[in-house]
């Protein structure tokens with residue numbers, strides 16, 4: 001489509017509600033008479049090169065959906081009755097300001113939780129509001145063990161002093177045509193199915209692009225997927241045993257001497273300690289633990305280690321494994337001892353583009369934004385910080401399992417309110433969901449910021465504020481590349497951006513904010529300063545900018561002194577080396593070397609439980625039509641997947657007398673949930689696989705139905721708290737023991 005004849009084109013870098021994802025694709029929005037008439041992938045944007053997913057293409061249905069919340073709402077009746085009345089923004093802000101100031105006065109700012117779901121562009125505004133208000137409790141409420149990227153980020157930061165991603169030329173403007181780039185010989189894909197997801201600043205199809213050019217993939221996944229069926233090696237492990245497998249691969253690579261000896265000698269610390277530790281994990285022993293044949297472990301390790309250049313890509317299954325921070329550490333050691341660090345086609349250092357912070361990932365960034373004094377003060381008060389040193393020292397998140405327990409028990413101090421922004425814990429991420437429901441029901445004041453009603457807004461919110469999609473707001477993004485902006489193309493109802501809402505409130509709750517910035521645009525421009533850019537400049541140049549040569553762009557920055565603050569060659573770690581024996585973990589009272597432990601509720605640790613509930617359930621599988629608990633009301637998307645399914649191996653189904661397409665209960669000590677049976681050999685007979693985030697917008701929202709959340713929300717069967725000593729990782733989403741029973745005839 002072309003602009004003209006009353007049609008205006010807006011170029012945007014997506015990162016927000018509407019599509020819902022962590023990607024940063026470029027989209028072109030066509031607007032006529034103030035309405036979005038068409039969306040197309042932007043072929044000039046280096047990130048996605050014109051490609052789009054189904055959710056992006058369904059944006060119009062999302063934006064103009066009849067159920068969209070387009071004005072602020074106040075609860076009119078008891079919580080859960082589903083009665084709300086529209087109010088003005090002034091009344092909404094005045095009420096919230098009065099309530100939050102009152103709670104801070106009486107109980108302290110820490111007694112309000114600032115709850116977000118998966119990042120998107122909300123991480124910036126919500127941490128901004130929490131810190132402006134003075135609360136240390138910014139939290140991904142419900143996400144047990146913070147088991148989404150944080151454990152992997154923690155491990156990378158401890159090992160390399162920086163974050164890493166698989167190199168698919170994404171940091172280079174000319175992409176695959178850049179002469180510096182070399183296609184990886186191998187990509188090790190661990191616990192993730194890239195094509196249907198754009199996880200954490202990474203476009204899943206980049207791996208497919210590389211495969212088309214001859215790159216081989218090694219997949220670690222309990223399931224068969226599109227990618228495992230095209231893999232050189234598929235390591236189909238028992239769910240939750242990722243740590244043992246990584247240590248087994250390290251054992252092979254070290255004992256066969258196929259690691260990069262020169263790189264290890266020059267750039268790594270603690271190799272001898274690691275070598276000693278992995279002797280406990282022979283391929284034969286690991287085969288017994290994981291169910292992956294020893295010879296497959298050996299040949300996959302050889303393929304990875306002997307590759308000229310190999311990238312490492314991974315997913316949430318690493319975080320949810322027991323001791324996720326340690327499992328992630330073991331996998332980073334595979335990247336390190338094979339010398340695949342910051343080389344073309346290897347695993348490259350990833351820093352927010354141009355050094356611009358849009359969403360603080362590290363304590364350093366929080367200090368830069370909010371000052372050491374405030375960060376230290378809040379570190380001491382944060383829920384979980386006194387129990388887990390990693391919670392105190394890394395990232396500035398409250399520990400989610402302890403946060404919900406504080407709501408119920410008042411330990412370490414009473415929680416009186418919650419600010420819930422574009423997340424739906426009851427319908428999505430919350431393990432032991434009934435516990436979350438009861439604990440949150442007891443709070444004095446709850447505000448939800450969202451685009452549609454969902455089980456969480458309906459059951460809990462006193463005030464609901466209407467959030468904008470990416471096409472309706474200004475925001476910015478630097479995760480990882482390009483540095484991008486989203487410009488506001490249309491206005492829907494009275495919806496506001498998360499930045500606009502939080503900026504207004506932060507200014508009301510902390511007058512200093514108004515002295516520093518007069519508007520969201522000023523705040524954004526102040527953050528873009530270090531890039532020598534402004535919002536308008538980025539819009540002029542197509543809404544994005546790639547990082548210049550230097551610390552934000554590969555390759556071999558460790559050799560060029562571009563990583564350490566002192567400019568000396570090396571890594572940004574306490575020792576300046578890659579720490580295989582981690583001084584940072586030691587400082588967090590975590591074992592400085594990787595180790596393996598069985599899932600706490602798994603069939604090995606709890607055989608009696610497995611007796612009763614013999615199947616291991618993995619939940620959280622991605623469906624390209626939905627983003628977590630979103631998009632079930634979008635016609636184009638829902639018609640393609642009208643019901644929640646459960647993958648059952650045909651032999652298991654036969655044993656239980658279950659037929660394809662019939663309704664079953666998935667059941668355990670936590671309760672039971674409905675699913676439609678899908679007989680499939682993608683899973684092994686002793687496990688089942690199902691999606692999370694299911695509730696039904698077409699059902700009654702008021703309680704007790706609550707959009708069918710108690711019938712379909714799978715994470716209510718997942719026990720808590722997290723299964724990890726660091727406080728991060730170990731959310732039991734992929735290692736829950738269950739049984740299947742047939743539903744009575746006609747049940748649904």
Ligand code: SF4
Pocket residue numbers: 014019020021022023024025048051052053054055056197198
């Ligand atoms: S999932 Fe990918 S294509 Fe879809 S909106 Fe996100 S980044 Fe764009």
